[in-house]
Amino acid sequence: MDKLLIKGGTCLNGSITISGAKNAALPILAGSLLASAPITVRNVPQLKDVATMITLLQSMGVIVTFDDRLDIEIDTTRVTDRRAPYELVKTMRASILVLGPLVARYGDAYVSLPGGCAIGARPVNLHVQGLQAMGAEVVVENGYIHAQAERLQGANIVLDTVTVTGTENLMMAAALADGETILENAAREPEVIDVANFLNSMGAQVSGAGTSTIRITGVTELAGAEHTVLPDRIETGTYLVGAAMTGGNVRLKNAATEHLDAVVLKLREAGASVQIGEQDIAIDMRGRRPESVDIRTTPYPGFPTDMQAQFCALNAVAEGVGTITETIFENRFQHVPELQRMGADIQIEGNMAVCRGVDKLTAAPVMATDLRASAGLVLAGLAAAGETLVDRIYHVDRGYERIEEKLRQLGAEIKRVPA
Numbered sequence: 001m002d003k004l005l006i007k008g009g010t011c012l013n014g015s016i017t018i019s020g021a022k023n024a025a026l027p028i029l030a031g032s033l034l035a036s037a038p039i040t041v042r043n044v045p046q047l048k049d050v051a052t053m054i055t056l057l058q059s060m061g062v063i064v065t066f067d068d069r070l071d072i073e074i075d076t077t078r079v080t081d082r083r084a085p086y087e088l089v090k091t092m093r094a095s096i097l098v099l100g101p102l103v104a105r106y107g108d109a110y111v112s113l114p115g116g117c118a119i120g121a122r123p124v125n126l127h128v129q130g131l132q133a134m135g136a137e138v139v140v141e142n143g144y145i146h147a148q149a150e151r152l153q154g155a156n157i158v159l160d161t162v163t164v165t166g167t168e169n170l171m172m173a174a175a176l177a178d179g180e181t182i183l184e185n186a187a188r189e190p191e192v193i194d195v196a197n198f199l200n201s202m203g204a205q206v207s208g209a210g211t212s213t214i215r216i217t218g219v220t221e222l223a224g225a226e227h228t229v230l231p232d233r234i235e236t237g238t239y240l241v242g243a244a245m246t247g248g249n250v251r252l253k254n255a256a257t258e259h260l261d262a263v264v265l266k267l268r269e270a271g272a273s274v275q276i277g278e279q280d281i282a283i284d285m286r287g288r289r290p291e292s293v294d295i296r297t298t299p300y301p302g303f304p305t306d307m308q309a310q311f312c313a314l315n316a317v318a319e320g321v322g323t324i325t326e327t328i329f330e331n332r333f334q335h336v337p338e339l340q341r342m343g344a345d346i347q348i349e350g351n352m353a354v355c356r357g358v359d360k361l362t363a364a365p366v367m368a369t370d371l372r373a374s375a376g377l378v379l380a381g382l383a384a385a386g387e388t389l390v391d392r393i394y395h396v397d398r399g400y401e402r403i404e405e406k407l408r409q410l411g412a413e414i415k416r417v418p419a
């Protein structure tokens, strides 16, 4: 297993380009199953999770062609298998995103339950209930969801909890259903809008994405299309926090700056000067130590749970005491014991982490446990004194494109140590 070796203490300085959003690319690749002609997806980030989704599609008979590094052509006209096996789903929960498109287009899907997950139980009951409301027969047995429907029917669905992939799965299914579907209490994340734009470019009739009520009028067929994936706001936020923690001065290009309000608010509270352009975002910490901030994760447009671990690392080295309250996932503080091993003073009380900033973290061997926790550890390593070795970085590779190259471009001393 590869590791990352980070020699801390260097300010991040310079500029890098942000990649396409993982959480938009994954549903869009899954959604290509709906199309009756080839699809071109541009700005696809080169990530382990994207590779897993492509392997899953290929296992179904989908033909995937790489035009150049970031553009992918997907031909789903010869799907022979409608199964998402446990071996793939267990490595990536987002595999569940093929469920809606498969039932809607082929009338049949056999998708493994994702099962437990490092950051909590994360059930998929709302995906299943939504499809049942649309008339699908769903049997859950032997660890698999078997869903069938001759043609899905439009339905009024009120989602019990705001769920991002649940909203996307049902929106995609409804695109080929008979009649109108209304999704209430829908997730408002920018990635949901990107998926809706993608569906509409294929000829779907989706309106209201980005609000909590999405209306989808089903059509009988979806055509081929071209779509460019929006920039990754979590990758952007992660590098911004890296700059804030190291007193740096960084410009991020091709960023979706309008999707970062909650994160920018907290960075400014921490003392950073943040300049927002149309597609660029710049942060200047002027060599200063950040001040602690209080964070409470909520669905978009609130503060994203996917940025929580990074701000936990920031609070670990900040001036004062900051609290982090996690309201989305019940077990998302696995970075805390690792940060404590680096000298952080953090106490967990229920769903809250109370961080008392220390002057300096000290390097230690640490272990990545999930994707965003590992990003928090990498940032901690950048700010720590000495050499931090982050193990199990396959978690980082799931969601950050060439992280060590991008950080090196910003002046960090970081290298990948092959297993």
Ligand code: UD1
Binding pocket: 022, 023, 026, 093, 094, 121, 122, 123, 124, 125, 126, 127, 128, 161, 162, 163, 164, 165, 166, 191, 305, 306, 328, 329, 330
């Ligand atoms: C997506 C993101 C992930 C992010 C999360 C929250 C993708 C590929 N992943 O994950 O990066 O951390 O949103 O912003 O986009 N829930 C249920 N029943 C369901 C579905 C969800 O109870 O059927 C609960 C979950 O346990 C959790 C909450 O709803 O407590 C939100 O989860 P959800 O938005 O579904 O997360 P994901 O879509 O899996």
